[in-house]
Amino acid sequence: MNSPSPLTRLPQNHLFRQGDVFVLFGELFGRGYANGLVNEARQAGMEIVGITVGRRDDDNALRPLDDEELAAAEANLGGRIINVPLMAGFDLDAPAGEPTPTAMLGGMTLKTWMGDKLDWAHVEKCREIGIRRFKDSLAEVMARLDDMVADGRNVFFAHTMAGGIPKAKVFLAIANRIYKGRGERFMSSQALLDSDLGKLILQNFDEVSANSFEYLIDGSAAIRARLEGTGGQVRYSAYGYHGTEILIDGRYQWQTYTNYTQGYAKMRLERAARTAWAAGVKATVYNCPEIRTNSSDIFVGVELPLISLLKALKHEQGGEWAEAQWQACRALLQDDVTLETVLEKLEAFHRSAIMQGFRDFAAWPMPNSEALADLMIGASDEIVRMHKDNKALITDLLSTLVLEATGPLMFRESSAPGGPVLWLNHDIIARQLNQMHA
Numbered sequence: 001m002n003s004p005s006p007l008t009r010l011p012q013n014h015l016f017r018q019g020d021v022f023v024l025f026g027e028l029f030g031r032g033y034a035n036g037l038v039n040e041a042r043q044a045g046m047e048i049v050g051i052t053v054g055r056r057d058d059d060n061a062l063r064p065l066d067d068e069e070l071a072a073a074e075a076n077l078g079g080r081i082i083n084v085p086l087m088a089g090f091d092l093d094a095p096a097g098e099p100t101p102t103a104m105l106g107g108m109t110l111k112t113w114m115g116d117k118l119d120w121a122h123v124e125k126c127r128e129i130g131i132r133r134f135k136d137s138l139a140e141v142m143a144r145l146d147d148m149v150a151d152g153r154n155v156f157f158a159h160t161m162a163g164g165i166p167k168a169k170v171f172l173a174i175a176n177r178i179y180k181g182r183g184e185r186f187m188s189s190q191a192l193l194d195s196d197l198g199k200l201i202l203q204n205f206d207e208v209s210a211n212s213f214e215y216l217i218d219g220s221a222a223i224r225a226r227l228e229g230t231g232g233q234v235r236y237s238a239y240g241y242h243g244t245e246i247l248i249d250g251r252y253q254w255q256t257y258t259n260y261t262q263g264y265a266k267m268r269l270e271r272a273a274r275t276a277w278a279a280g281v282k283a284t285v286y287n288c289p290e291i292r293t294n295s296s297d298i299f300v301g302v303e304l305p306l307i308s309l310l311k312a313l314k315h316e317q318g319g320e321w322a323e324a325q326w327q328a329c330r331a332l333l334q335d336d337v338t339l340e341t342v343l344e345k346l347e348a349f350h351r352s353a354i355m356q357g358f359r360d361f362a363a364w365p366m367p368n369s370e371a372l373a374d375l376m377i378g379a380s381d382e383i384v385r386m387h388k389d390n391k392a393l394i395t396d397l398l399s400t401l402v403l404e405a406t407g408p409l410m411f412r413e414s415s416a417p418g419g420p421v422l423w424l425n426h427d428i429i430a431r432q433l434n435q436m437h438a
């Protein structure tokens with residue numbers, strides 16, 4: 001694919017109604033993207049069903065939620081949770097008595113990791129065990145779900161899984177440098193990809209963020225066939241990331257956070273949707289804008305493009321409500337800082353030769369560079385410091401708005417989706433918000 005395929009019109013729901021079932025494939029966190037979809041499904045009167053990734057005991061054994069955890073998770077979701085652990089990835093799987101991939105990384109240090117080699121035959125054994133574990137648990141989840149959905153109902157499966165960073169001390173230190181380090185603390189993302197450590201991590205990202213979607217589509221084939229055979233329909237959505245078009249210099253232009261190491265897994269996720277689509281399954285990856293969530297907070301600077309949404313709100317004929325968002329953002333800044341100053345800083349940031357060099361869709365996901373880290377992390381720090389309180393940022397407010405807009409966009413579009421991969425750029429997000437708040 002040479003260019004993004006955007007969603008260009010505000011969709012309507014022609015399918016989902018009271019009594020249909022919405023299945024969240026991933027856990028729901030406070031600031032997570034999935035909240036937008038769950039809210040929409042609830043408003044449509046759908047029954048909400050969730051899953052859990054499970055919890056790990058001290059010896060790393062994976063277990064279901066206990067009664068207290070289950071009650072809290074169900075209250076948070078507002079629906080029933082099928083309590084079979086669906087942790088994706090293989091970082092803590094191994095043949096009995098043998099080291100897990102995470103344990104294999106235990107010997108690596110900040111001094112040695114670039115040259116340290118892994119036993120790939122052993123990694124492969126662990127990977128196969130992790131995949132089998134996941135698929136077996138998924139089969140159990142699907143058997144229970146099958147009993148919960150009556151013939152002729154429509155089902156919406158919303159995949160939200162992304163992650164796979166192994167809990168190895170050495171990697172946490174490296175991640176801190178790659179995603180947060182500048183100057184002497186800068187570290188090249190390419191060095192990570194060239195190492196055995198990086199290759200292992202990419203495999204794990206693939207499992208968690210991409211292959212789990214494929215397993216979901218395959219694992220629900222029997223339910224899909226039964227429902228389709230009795231007048232119902234089944235849809236699948238997943239959250240992708242592949243850069244976003246935002247307003248720069250008065251026109252929408254594609255840009256991206258760099259280095260998005262998970263990008264290879266996200267492209268694999270897109271391929272999974274295309275393959276399913278070609279086989280007649282309505283599965284759509286929605287490539288979503290950069291927002292701040294539990295998962296994205298590690299990437300310092302990923303939130304910068306989000307601030308341009310303010311301009312898109314006005315550009316897309318936002319009225320009083322859009323103006324009120326500007327005012328709410330102004331109120332978060334220190335008294336001697338104007339919102340216009342922040343926006344001008346961002347324009348200069350995006351216009352810089354360094355940032356322009358990364359606006360190469362075909363080359364995505366490009367490795368980071370020291371100049372980029374200096375500029376982006378510097379700009380992020382500087383803008384945070386312009387706020388009254390670093391716990392109440394413009395990007396907190398705008399993140400909430402973006403996830404609010406993605407809910408109806410994804411939910412409604414999935415009733416009759418236009419394709420397997422769609423970008424939700426700032427234009428459509430702003431139009432959806434302006435319409436909701438008109």
Ligand SMILES: NC(=O)c1ccc[n+]([C@@H]2O[C@H](COP(=O)([O-])OP(=O)(O)OC[C@H]3O[C@@H](n4cnc5c(N)ncnc54)[C@H](O)[C@@H]3O)[C@@H](O)[C@H]2O)c1
Nearest residue numbers: 026027029032033088161162163239241290291293295296
């Ligand atoms: N935050 C962003 O800027 C952004 C942008 C575009 C797309 N997305 C995507 O949106 C989706 C939701 O992410 P979010 O940013 O809202 O954060 P989040 O932390 O709320 O959600 C992460 C999800 O991944 C699941 N997960 C994590 N590790 C897992 C594992 N090993 N096995 C199974 N599930 C696992 C969690 O249960 C949760 O449902 C992800 O696919 C993410 O890549 C996020």
